[in-house]
Amino acid sequence: MKTFKMGGVHPEENKISTNATIEQMPLPKQVAVLMNQHLGAPATPIVAKGDKVKVGQLIAEAQAFMCANIHSPVSGTVNKIDVCKDIVGLPKTAIYIDVEGDEWMETIDRTPDIKRECTLEPKEIVAKLKEMGIVGLGGATFPAHIKYSVPEGKKAEYLIINAAECEPYLTSDHRVMMEHAEEICIGVSILRKALGVPNAYIGIESNKPEPIRVMTEMAKTFEGIIVEPLVVKYPQGAEKQLINSITGRKVPSGKLPIDVGCVVSNIGTTFAVYEAIQKNKPLIENILTVTGKKLPSQHNYQCRIGITYNDIIKHALGELPENTGKVISGGTMMGKAISNLDAPTTKGASSVLVMDETESRRRPESNCIRCGKCVNACPMGLEPYLFSALVKNNRIEEAQAHNILDCIECGCCFFSCPANKPLTDEIRLGKNKVRAMMAAKK
């Protein structure tokens, strides 16, 4: 079995919601569609208060280069375009839509038939991805049309599909593979065609034997799709680590995967690509895991984007358990604690993880004992303990010289630290400071 060479940890997997089939989340009364749900500049609203919109109608346009279109996830009336606080309470612009019925755009194919044939040319595929507002669903929400337009002078050799789902608790990718294997393979074929690469590799951690079996069976009926079982090691699903696992190549510091001939895409994205290209359905829904060790039930939901976390919790759990300590969007390693449950979900949302008081508390911090566990754990070959000291003493240039910007913020150092030092936090602060210093120098 393949794996990456450097670092990594193995946190408790806690994949307790794997058997919960994907349920449809009922429509809320109102949705708030944020204008920056993707990496890059916010989209520009093209509807106004009082406008009637249908499901899948374009409501905000990408005007900058690094941006993605946004479509209405519901049908109804635009209530207002106003400030909306996101999951961490920071104000963003959002289009609020009052839900009325569920009227879809006529262009969207809502039949359950599976269409295998794709006659579009590579350029047309990329243009359609842009039109449909597809972004990477692995967490970074990188606009797909930019990823699949390979810059001139560079050549893609490998298409790698990330189905490692190495984050503890998350099972949305697992469920999508179980329930939509054929659609995913069609999506992969489409992306393979867009890039013009001979083979696509689907990397799945070996703690998911069922999806591996299902996907391998399905891949046999397609050309050039290879399923690669991977060693269970976090962060197997990080872009650079996955490239290293599957191809053995190493992305140099400051370079992108395409510089070593690789394009990595999340498994959820391939399903969205299938729906966009074959069914004309824009990215208006995503699959969310609602999980937690102490919860009475575990769920996987297909939700419209823009529904609030409170609505999801209300439907799934009734109300939060009394001793809830944290609600996390994402997994335990890289997820964000939600401080504002009235915030709407975005394209990149993948889970609602509820942890109780005792699970969620950080343990008290003590002094660094120089054991070097963080150095061992770092999958990027960095020295987290050193950054901790440098950042604390404001020695930002030195931190930069030791490649602090290579940190992928996976959290392995903090996870492995016996002194419970918040190393990842300190490194993130250091990265911010380095970026500020670089901006000031310009």
Add this chain to the structure above:
Amino acid sequence: MILTAVLVLGLIGIIFAIVLYFVAQKFKVLEDPLIDEIAEVLPGANCGGCGKAGCRAMAEAFVKQGNMDGLHCPAGGEEVAKKVAALLGCTAEISDPMVAVVRCNGSCGNAVAKNDYDGLADCAFANSVYAGESGCVFGCLGLGNCSKACQFGALSMDPETGLPVVDDDKCTACGACVKACPRGIIELRKKGVKNRRVFVACRNKEKGALARKSCTAACIGCGKCEKTCPFGAIKVENNLAYIDFNLCRLCRKCVAECPTGAIHAVNFPPLPPKKEVPADGAPAPAPAKEPAPEKVPTPAV
């Protein structure tokens, strides 16, 4: 035997001494002794409040320039300025003494915590990951980067309110805390007669209703103070009032007018209650509003 050794060593010593003497004459660095004298007078905290690398660099700048125009040691204040002026033989440029002012009143009682932060205890980091415990995007995060930055021990975090407190006597207005605060809450303002100051203790630029949601003592931008001010010192911009300390005459009319108690008047003697406003527009008898009663913060998600 011993005599030879002493003679040889003595001779070598003399030869080297002569060589060194001439070399020292040749490569002598002429430094104005005044620099040392001025550096001696300066506070020596190397706080950087003057904009120079440290006190020594400031002393060099004084001597190079020969006068005090545009150079000001905020930490030393008037006293140091006079001494430096005496050494330089020029007139001291004495600016109004300034003091750091905390423009946030989001105490635990006013801005009730809606969540609990247990990440890295650093304001700059907390600022980059979330809005704040009360949900106010403009308010104090309470993790004390300002008090850590203060070289003079003038800033401390009040455990009761979770806000920084400035010791007026120790504050030298060097501005280190102003730079350290990621939210720009601390401002250098005129110290004022007998340390009396009136200022808006809020930075929230959100619309009134939204601001009130996160903090009961937030400025809601209603503009009452702007209308009340007889000196035109108050401007409301982006839903936030700001008092220009150069125009403010400390009448405190705005303090009484503010519906949320966002305007603070400090170091005024307590006024006799219920005294009518004198006709000549002298200081209005408005007692500084007490901060809202402390509420027990509810632990929330």
